[in-house]
Amino acid sequence: MRKNTIINYAFICFILLNSYICHGCSVTATIPLIESEKDKLIYDLLVLSLSKTDVNVCLTQLEQVITDARKTRRVEEGSLSLKWSSASNPLEKNLKPIKVPIFKGLLGYRIFVIRKGDQNRFNSIKTLEDLRKLTAGQGYFWGDTKILQTAGIPVVTAAQGRNLWSMLASHRFDYMPLAVHEPWLDLEHRAELQLEVEKNLLLVYPSAMFFYVSTENKVLYDLISSGMERAINDGSYDRLFYQSRMIQAVVERVNLSTRKVIYIYNPLIDTNLLPTNPKYWFPLPSLM
Template identity: 35%
Template sequence: MHPASVILLLALILGLPSHGYCLDEIKILPGSSDKDRRQAYPNAVLIRILEVTRDSDGPYRITLSHLRMTQKRALSELVSGEHVNVIVVATCRELEDKALPIRIPVLRGLLSYRLLLINGRNLDKFKCVDSLEALKRLKGGSGMQWTITKIFRHNGFALVTGNNYEGLFCMLDFGRFDYFSRGVNEIFEELQLRKKCIPDLCIEPNLALYCPMPCYFFVSPAYPKLADRIRRGMEIISANGELDALFQKHFGTHIARARLKERTVFKIDNPLLSDETPLDRPELWFTP
């Protein structure tokens, strides 16, 4: 069984209603494709949040939508709360104005550290990349509606965009662009799941990007009590060490494989962060 399915099955079992409480219904989205495993960790975090607040807030039920949506549509649906009322996504001021942000980085900022997925046939192109400006002269691939795409454009990167998650890996294989930047939390499993179909995919061995880009839980404005529950639960599991334990369980091996201290790391600016980003709370952030 898919790990995310196991997590959701446990949520349905653990969240069965009991006497005296109203049931909190949490409506979440599936991955962008059958090979998209990125939701397994945030779903595990969400379940711990709901469990540590069970005594104070009561039972819950997690419903997985059957709909796959572009990011633009998902954000629109989040505002209404009809089909989805909780998402995890990289933050920006516009989204924080439209929905209810829980300003504790779910991924502890790991998405900020980005490696380059490339076509192995083009590895020699990257041997000459000794500066950020040299990297910008190559073509990057990115999702049309993604927050990172806006950040790259602000910083002057040459980009080719696509509107289909799986399609971006194929575009890289076909040579439409030179690299596809992926978070340390994403890239290793993405490569493993596609290596048989796209054998030339590989990870560039010497470079990385850093851009401060926290991912938050965002809750529909139609569900303010649920937002308060998730906010309190995040503070609890952050303080008691459970969030870090989940983080290490899911990503400890990825972090070791990334060898961030051995890479040349190019830093880029994120103009989309709000003034309320908790950069003054170092305990919330991963550092290599």
């Protein structure tokens, strides 16, 4: 009878491969729906970091796309366990950040997506004053939007960031500033819109992307924090990060050393709270 019981249990586990019983989940966490290649890399880095702990954490995704503001509310309420967002995002003031930059500061290095045929409009831009003559497109809830507006840069916004691509193609604004790792795969997936990366400019300001959890969720905070530290210290975080298609595109295509850099102030972030150890940052000129 005992043998039959063991066989039956094994069969149930085979059929219910994703069940918490069979996997032995110590902690379960719900994360936002993975919408993009960027999200997929964030997810992979999160899974890697959690694998460095002694706790088996099971992650499940939301089944629908929701706005950044709704993600924040759900984390506050507890129906979403965590989210990732810019450290400059004012929505996150009631959440607790894990202060390890997920993308090693690359969010603060911005290149522009423009319409094909518009490069000549950008060739004469040398200063911030020149840039203020053109209009940027940004997500309404993105923390970076306030940074650009504070710098005096005109901005058109959209509640859903994915709508900005078609808005740019439709001449609703002149360019879309994105982090240096962001535009490449999206451009491939939207080839019909006839967009491209501007060739000469780099907009720079201090920035970081963090994981955020509820202030009440100390267990998950400690797991992510300790796991990221261990992955960074043993080198596995950097190996996954730098070998990803997204970051390889930065190395191969951006030509950072030849771009004209325009620096702007970030009023939404206290740089004294950012880690200073270079292990946390992409090897670029520091603004910290």
